[in-house]
Amino acid sequence: MTVHPKPPHPTSAHPTSDRPASDRPASRPAQGPGTIPLFEVAGLSRSYPLPHAGWRAGGRPGGRRARRQAVRDVTLTLPAGSSLGIVGESGSGKSTLVRLLLGLDRPDSGTIRYRGRPVRASHRSRDLRWLRRDVQVVLQDPVASLDPRLTVGAIVAEPLECLRIDEDHGARVEEVLAAVGLPADARDRFPHAFSGGQRQRIAIARALAPRPRVLVGDEPVSALDMSVRAQILDLLGELTAAHRLGLILVSHDLGVVARLCDQAAVMRAGEIVERGPTAALLTHPTHPYTRALLDAVPRLPIG
Amino acid sequence: MSAGAGAGRGAGGIVRGVLRTRSGRLGAALSGLIVLAALVSLVWTPYDPTQVDPADSWAPPFGRHPLGADRLGRDLCSQLLAGARITLAVAVGTTALAAVIGLALALSAVLPPPPVARGVVHLVDVLVAFPLLLIALVLAAVFPGRTWTTVVALGLGLGVQVGRVTRGELRRVLATDYVLAARAAGAGTGRIVRRHLLPNVAPTLWVQLSLTAGVAVVAEAALSYLGLGPPPPAPSWGRSLHDLQPYLTLRPLVLLWPGLAIVLTVLGFNLLGDGLREAADPHLRPAPHTAVDGAP
Numbered sequence: 001m002t003v004h005p006k007p008p009h010p011t012s013a014h015p016t017s018d019r020p021a022s023d024r025p026a027s028r029p030a031q032g033p034g035t036i037p038l039f040e041v042a043g044l045s046r047s048y049p050l051p052h053a054g055w056r057a058g059g060r061p062g063g064r065r066a067r068r069q070a071v072r073d074v075t076l077t078l079p080a081g082s083s084l085g086i087v088g089e090s091g092s093g094k095s096t097l098v099r100l101l102l103g104l105d106r107p108d109s110g111t112i113r114y115r116g117r118p119v120r121a122s123h124r125s126r127d128l129r130w131l132r133r134d135v136q137v138v139l140q141d142p143v144a145s146l147d148p149r150l151t152v153g154a155i156v157a158e159p160l161e162c163l164r165i166d167e168d169h170g171a172r173v174e175e176v177l178a179a180v181g182l183p184a185d186a187r188d189r190f191p192h193a194f195s196g197g198q199r200q201r202i203a204i205a206r207a208l209a210p211r212p213r214v215l216v217g218d219e220p221v222s223a224l225d226m227s228v229r230a231q232i233l234d235l236l237g238e239l240t241a242a243h244r245l246g247l248i249l250v251s252h253d254l255g256v257v258a259r260l261c262d263q264a265a266v267m268r269a270g271e272i273v274e275r276g277p278t279a280a281l282l283t284h285p286t287h288p289y290t291r292a293l294l295d296a297v298p299r300l301p302i303g
Numbered sequence: 304m305s306a307g308a309g310a311g312r313g314a315g316g317i318v319r320g321v322l323r324t325r326s327g328r329l330g331a332a333l334s335g336l337i338v339l340a341a342l343v344s345l346v347w348t349p350y351d352p353t354q355v356d357p358a359d360s361w362a363p364p365f366g367r368h369p370l371g372a373d374r375l376g377r378d379l380c381s382q383l384l385a386g387a388r389i390t391l392a393v394a395v396g397t398t399a400l401a402a403v404i405g406l407a408l409a410l411s412a413v414l415p416p417p418p419v420a421r422g423v424v425h426l427v428d429v430l431v432a433f434p435l436l437l438i439a440l441v442l443a444a445v446f447p448g449r450t451w452t453t454v455v456a457l458g459l460g461l462g463v464q465v466g467r468v469t470r471g472e473l474r475r476v477l478a479t480d481y482v483l484a485a486r487a488a489g490a491g492t493g494r495i496v497r498r499h500l501l502p503n504v505a506p507t508l509w510v511q512l513s514l515t516a517g518v519a520v521v522a523e524a525a526l527s528y529l530g531l532g533p534p535p536p537a538p539s540w541g542r543s544l545h546d547l548q549p550y551l552t553l554r555p556l557v558l559l560w561p562g563l564a565i566v567l568t569v570l571g572f573n574l575l576g577d578g579l580r581e582a583a584d585p586h587l588r589p590a591p592h593t594a595v596d597g598a599p
Contacts, residue, residue, distance in 0.1 A: 102487050125491030132489040144480035149502040158498075162489035206488065 036115050038246045039078040044110030046071040070096040072270035083247035085257025088267030094250040098218045103128045133163050136207035140219035142199035146191040152202050153187030159210045176205040197228035214246040266290045320582025327578020333571025340387040350378035352385040352538045370560050385538040397519035398512050400458025405465025412470045435460035443531035450533050457522050461515045472504040506583045513576020517569040524565050540564055
């Protein structure tokens, strides 16, 4: 994939949002979108216990288990209307960071604020309903992320039902399926009748259904073929522009981030080693790890 | 909300799905035959199954008695038909109880916080270690001559085994991305259980329960054979085996009927389970395939 840095996000090209004004409860902060950052993350850390080393391996019974630091003291900000790419190799803690941002996991320390409000993971689904109405996710594997026992219509309607979105669910499902380029009759079929790229379109439709402000993509194109990958990236670009979505895109591929994000952060072993505007990061990487990642991007002649 | 209904997931859809598979058809036919026999025996049997008639001792089959008579002249066909009642009651009761106990144990071994869940897992491990038939024997000896003791003993014992297998399946499903996606979409635990966990463990559960029904039939026959089933006048396949066994070398054919009834019933339940599994598994269900990936 060719690396071609993208100019700052073209939100100005789409001044009309499809959000009706009634969609925004009055309880939300009255400030304009430019003032409060969408996400503010400060000093975020999360470690997981490693599996027990047996007593043969020298572990003592009752002793503390070794832990792996998945995310270490991460601080970052997603300004309103901005798009942030998080780049790093496998095991660098990107997916853990995504789970923490979505309130699906509890950090050991540090804070996450969405539009100024602290995000605290909870086992009660209604505690984070306010966050989920605004922040939706597209996961990596489109085969694994769609329940095989539900129709596409039921899958896409799930956030509408869970989040008590006050809208005609059937109509909204048709609307988002059309927006991601799926035929209208897709809603009555099961995921296994679709190809990988189409399945990822279904996952994107599900994420878009509750009209979020922020889309989080956890390696959304890594499981797809090269040709399909470009289509899905284009789709994500169009949708985020058209709906003025904030975007957090996690990828191991700098090319993907360069295509969709104006800001980028490079993660390694749970830490952010470098961040800044994507264009600057690509042309003048300062950290050796970023340079190594850049060198790892396969370059194809522009055709 | 219309979306969930479109997939033929209602009872009618499942029945049609089962009947589409060969094993499902055969299993449904065999199980249906047993149900029919039990129902018919309620209103009609060729003779009173307990009626003794010394003149008909060892009467040959296909004469006055369709399947012949035993030493006391009791009609074997009538005994088989009436015995289906006990067999079916034990199979259905045991399976229902095992399903409830199994699901309850499995869910409480994966959903609560770790200390509670671990406790349930250990409890199940201990319960699995109890020999099923021995417990049933003890219960039957303490409360003799009642069908429900058999059902309770078998339902508890088999339910624990169902729970163990179901727990593994639940853990597998809980770790999937679609459960993660559902949580990210705002689904609470109750919804995830109803909408994602239960439908996705259903295929395994059906197979488990069909095997359970088969085991229950065999276990009931074994208890009756040992004289710990329902009290003597009521006919039972297991006791027929017991009563006829001494004449195995003299009249090998009469022993065939209750044995055949047991084998066909177990086979029927197992095949029905296969059919249910195939019908419930979307990967085995024929579906229209869409064209190649192309963005319009």
